[in-house]
Amino acid sequence: MTIKEIAQLAGVSSAAVSRYLNGGYISEEKKDQIRKVIEETGYQPSAQARILRTKKACLVGVVVPKINSETISRVTAGIEQVLSSRGYQMLLASTDNDPVKEITYLKLFESYPVDGIVLIGTVITGDHRKFLKNAKVPVVVVGQYTKYANCIYHDDHGAGKAMGKLVAARLKSPSAGSADTAPSGSKYGKAAYIGVTKEDKAVGIAREDGFRSGLKAEGIELEPEYIRTADFTMDAGYRAAMDLLESRDDIRIISCATDTIAAGAIEALLAHRRKEIPRSAVGSATRMQYILDHSEIQVTGFGDNQFLKAVTGGISTVHFGYKTSGIRGAELLLDVIERGEKIPIEMKLGFRLVE
Amino acid sequence: MTIKEIAQLAGVSSAAVSRYLNGGYISEEKKDQIRKVIEETGYQPSAQARILRTKKACLVGVVVPKINSETISRVTAGIEQVLSSRGYQMLLASTDNDPVKEITYLKLFESYPVDGIVLIGTVITGDHRKFLKNAKVPVVVVGQYTKYANCIYHDDHGAGKAMGKLVAARLKSPSAGSADTAPSGSKYGKAAYIGVTKEDKAVGIAREDGFRSGLKAEGIELEPEYIRTADFTMDAGYRAAMDLLESRDDIRIISCATDTIAAGAIEALLAHRRKEIPRSAVGSATRMQYILDHSEIQVTGFGDNQFLKAVTGGISTVHFGYKTSGIRGAELLLDVIERGEKIPIEMKLGFRLVE
DNA sequence: CTGTTAGCGCATTCAA
DNA sequence: TTGAATGCGCTAACAG
Secondary structure, eight states, X not given: OOHHHHHHHHTSOHHHHHHHHXXXXXXXXXXXXHHHHXXXXXXXXXXXXXXXXXXXXOEEEEEESOSSOXXXXXXXXXXXXXXXXXTOEEEEXXXXXXXXXXXXXXXXXXXXXXXXXXXXXXXXXXXXXXXXXXXXXXXXXXXXXOSSSEXXXXXXXHHHHHHHHHHHHHHHSOOXXXXXXXXXXXXXXXXXXXXXOTTSIIIIIIHHHHHHHHHHHTTOOOXXXXXXEOOSSHHHHHXXXXXXXXXXXXXXXXXXXXXXXXXXXXXXXXXHHHHHSOTTTSOHHHHHHXXXXXXXXXXXXXXXOHHHHHHHSOOBEEEEOHHHXXXXXXXXXXXXXXXXXXXXXXXXXXXXXXX | OOHHHHHHHHTSOHHHHHHHHHTOSOOHHHHHHHXXXXXXXXXXXXXXXXXXXXXXXXXXXXXXXXXSOHHHHHHHHHHHHHHHHTTOEEEEEEOTTOHHHHHHHHHHHHHTTOSEEEEEOSOOXXXXXXXXXXXXXXXXXXXXXXXXXXXXXXXXXXXXXXXXHHHHHXXXXXXXXXXXXXXXXXXXXXXXXXXXXXXXXXXXXXXXXXXXXXXXXXXXXXXXXXXXXXXXXXXXXXXXXXXXXXXXXXXXXXXXSSHHHHHHHHHHHHHHHHHHSOTTTXXXXXXXXXXXXXXXXXXXXXXXXXXXXXXXXXXXXXEEOHHHHHHHHHHHHHHHXXXXXXXXXXXXXXXXXXX
């Protein structure tokens, strides 16, 4: 069905139909004829052709590293809220943490085309910078700092530092339930850290550096043997934590770069303790309770994951304004799209420590 | 940058550039000239115009009810796997469980256009049926049965029934840790169920009916006072479970229609027990352990959520082949797109009980 | 208010 | 092999 056919059936010109569709001048009489034909045929205009003509899609593309993430979904919720209130729709492309796919999808959106792109950033490669420099549509980067596009990022360093100080304070205070079981071999017991790739400036570098400096401010070193790297999955967190637990026996706190990794660390903690307690020692039904009771190792994260909080009662973590960054990001983007705002903007958002 | 400008700069016709881009006949000499110009200018063809011309986007749209869900991400992972291996890209649209938005995005994809659509279904309204009947592009529905499109769904009734039987067996056996604390007022203690809207045929009706018939097969009734309805969120699960716990004191098992709801129920269980135990009764650090130790109420779910399993040690749940349904769905869709397969297909996938 | 016309950027005839 | 010409479906001038 094309506009031409509708015009013929209604006995008018295609321009008249176009006007009917877009609210231009048209007589009531012809309006009725056209409406009738459209209803009968179920005609729907091709967004495609319209966009080719008008260069306006009322559509924004969002490139995300993965789908199944509270963090991401908070950001997209913020974006969606702003977009829909201003008459835009949102399309998502998930890259599964593959920088190559990320470029591919950025280009897809660019040529598809959408009116603007939000990139929820992780690793910014040279290809990314090249793309950002030459992009034909406005792009806003959320979650990473870059000078090649408008960006909104979080105070990851500050958050890391705050967490480092918190951990230091915990290490210095006697353990809550049983001071007598404090690990030997060290004055306080050790802090361990599970980070992510350094290619991720925000999560990989800023959080870890901040964490280290937070500890240091309280006179505690983060020792290299107590550091592991994981990717952004629970499984990786599990493996890294298990590795830590099996190679060191004086760990008091395992701090993780994300709550998802922390969830894996918690799993590892449970599994590790289970190993250490012979099956016969306690009844199977109460083993978990026994394990928890005797575990003096704490886990901390970043991100304030609500799911984790619900089922575990909550770990120490950091709340970032992810929804806010989505909102601000979308607003920035629309400013460029609709008002041609040319002044580059960098925006840094704060955090809140959650104990 | 258009193909025409490139042609001028390279001193050839636009058709030659088009052939260069699409692998048609062209001399090495001209190939070089064109390549040079394209590299210099950073030209990128407009996918848009190409699609208008060729009616082929190599693109599939996926409409999902929400982003932040293990279930959904497993399905989309399956879809993506098939699509990318066959040279397609995937775009996502999230509807936030709003049936109206769902239609909007379906239409967007239809007219944008994509080559095919996968709808991860929840509620199928009259508007949905109308759309499916008249859709200009092939659509596959995943997760719900429908006769208006190719569909892949799961044996929710069977899964519910299996879970019902499992729960019945649990109710009949003495409670693991402390038979002496078995709730009074009933022979076995009661089963409660937190379901979702009946508008969702698969999750809302099939699972609950199956669950009920599973209990009944073992001679146990699911009583109306022990049933609540929640939406697909943890919060709703929390509220529903809290409501159950506060109104009934003989519940032994709370079965939930999804693992996400179950997570909320677990949270409620923790909070409820916490309330019942005066703060002074036990030290704060060991309260959680105390609570868990004395809770004889079990929670079950559906979906086999790995995050939940990791941080809680796992509840009884049902594993559905979500990734498989994504894979099959994408294959079905591509069969229609590429081979014009016309025979309608309905596909039902099984499940595995996870204790 | 209305219809005719001329493209948007590209791929594909067709004739050379 | 190549280029000129045509049209995908639509909107925006323009002249009526």
